[in-house]
Amino acid sequence: MSSIGTGYDLAASTFSPDGRIFQIEYAQKAVDNSETMIALRGKNGVVCAVEKAIPSKLYQENSKPRMMTAAEHLGLGLAGVYPDCRAIRDYAVEEGLKYLRDYRCPIPDKKLAATLAEYVHMFTLGISRPFGCSVFVNSWDKKDGGKIFLIEPSGLSYEYRAWAVGKNRQAAKAEIEKLKLDELEMDQLVKEAVRIIMAIRDEGKDKNVTIEMSWVGENTKGNAELVPNATIDAAEEWARRALDEDDLDD
């Protein structure tokens, strides 16, 4: 960032002479530096997983959830500045309820993603600071199958087959690309997600880490739910063996 310090990065209200808005790029940095989060779409569902470091033993279990819901059928995976994540989630819930009241049916995934993107974009226009977080919107229904949307701090929103954000996203994406996602059943998808998270873990810092995970698919009847700890533990066990085998191969 050669133009840093030229005064164009103090607010999102001004473009730099070469057409960039630094505040948005900094907001993206906040996500890029956060813990790695991945979302995968398998044969009959979507899983979303994040690695979380626990800074102190004094925290209650899962005191800082990053897997939440906007509605029964819509899972949210929130990466980045935590209070911003909560603000987005509150807005998403509000919009979901508003839609339900007005049209008496659950808000479509696409519609929520578009609404959130529009909301996030509003904050890139210089009135306030941009959101320092990215949001995965995950869903599954019988007709359309699994869906993954990601809304970025710039207000950009795309639909993905699978994606990763955060610290080790590049490594995660490289791992994801090796998978035949469309063929993976839900239980396999969970295992692979855990394996990827563990594979890209920073060496030596894995003392107080845990994996938080949510899924939405045929097995949950289209409801977005947290993956039970037992399932994650089993997957970790499987992944550890798989990774050890890889090491032996090497």
Add this chain to the structure above:
Amino acid sequence: MDTMHESLVKAVPALGHYPQEPISTGTTLIAMEFDGGVVVGTDSRTSAGSFISSRVTNKITPVTDHLVVCRSGNAADTQTIADVVKYQIEAYTMLEAEKVSIYRATQIFRQFLYNYRDQLSASVLVAGWDENEGGQLYALPIGGFVTRQRSTASGSGSTFVTGYLDKNWKPNMTKEECVKVVKEAVGLATFRDGSSGGVIRIGVIDKNGTDIKLYRPDGNDFPKFVAPTPHPSWPAHVEAKNQ
């Protein structure tokens, strides 16, 4: 169903205010779902008090290619509702680049009818076809309550034919069977209801779109009923002399 404010009903000569009777579609609306579509049938009378202000009204108002709304109640109110909701549906279709489902369209009607329930006197049937749910029929009485119906009658003429419909509805009816029953029911209702009359309009909405047909009372396919012949108006001894 006069929900007009008292001050509106009374004439105020000082203001040159001589309100006409509110124009209303004292109406017969009949509709039925069949596998793959909906059949709707209406009369064509519009009245202002005892005056028939139109005898060839079209109460089946198209909203999209695959959605119609059948109007009853205050004519100005229902025309406005149809206009506004049509606009909203067109706007949503463009903004979301996706067709608005019949259910969702009905909910837009409901919102309007409910939000303005104190000002409006309108009751409608929403009938249409979409790819996911097929033919659908929703009844929205005054106040904005929604029910999906397989067969329904509404408007002033409905009281005369609910029994007929109960008797003649059966599961898995074909389009032709529905058209026959609906047409007959509208005919029966206009036969007995003073606020219904004129021609019969039958609309069929299915995957091919909307097809509205008109049946004139002087045509061959208009339902004909034989009324019981009256007894002589004169006492027997007078009648005897007349012959």
Add this chain to the structure above:
Amino acid sequence: MTATESQQGVLKMELDKGGAFSFDNCFRNMAMCRMGAAPPRLTSTGTTIVAASYNGGLVMGADSRATAGNIIADKHCEKVHKLTESIYACGAGTAADLDQVTKMLSSNLRLMELNTGKKARVITAMRQAKQHLFDYQGYIGAYLLIGGVDPTGPHLYECTANGTTMHKEFAAQGSGSYAAISVLERDFKVGMDEAQAKALVQRALHAGMSGDNASGNSLNLVIIRPEKTIFEGPIVPDFCKKPEPIDLEYKFKPGSTAVLKRKEIKYEIVESMDIH
């Protein structure tokens, strides 16, 4: 009150002025009527207005009587309003409201024609009228027949004060409409020529004008063709002409009355005066 408060007060008044009509006095007047106060008379166009379409065009017409109670307030009032070169509106109801509504419509339509460079359509005039009238929930007492010829052909609409609109081949409105519509219902035919349509509208107006006390005096007609519009009137039907023909001659020849008795009265001059 501090300076800022009074400033805010002024600002609020400024903002409050924004509304269109104030109906405060309507409710006061209604309350006064209920208490038995005699209301002032207001000019209302107890009216007959008629329109009928024919093969390619449209004939519209109206009587010209404006009444205030039992009094004929105006014998030659104009009830056929021009909206554009080829769109006209006949009005029944409250005269003041009709003037305002038709004035608003004509200016809006002209502005639209200038902005688009195209002739305004009849349906545009109808929609503007209906939406405006619906907004005011019948408080604007304008009952209109809006008709004309536009690039899509001849069209005629009926529009009530409540905002109901109906597309019609022929129509009548106003207090004389019951008589007029009977004539139209009996004699209207699809595909008439101009002369037939004009005669029919005239007959329907005659029926309204002779059968309704609030209609009469004279009639105005407008014939709208695709290429041009002809305005005719005022035409005074025979039965409206005044004075009505006198059936008997009341002049008597001198000597018709017999002299029964004569008496002469003498007088004398007591005082006189010169008049220059």
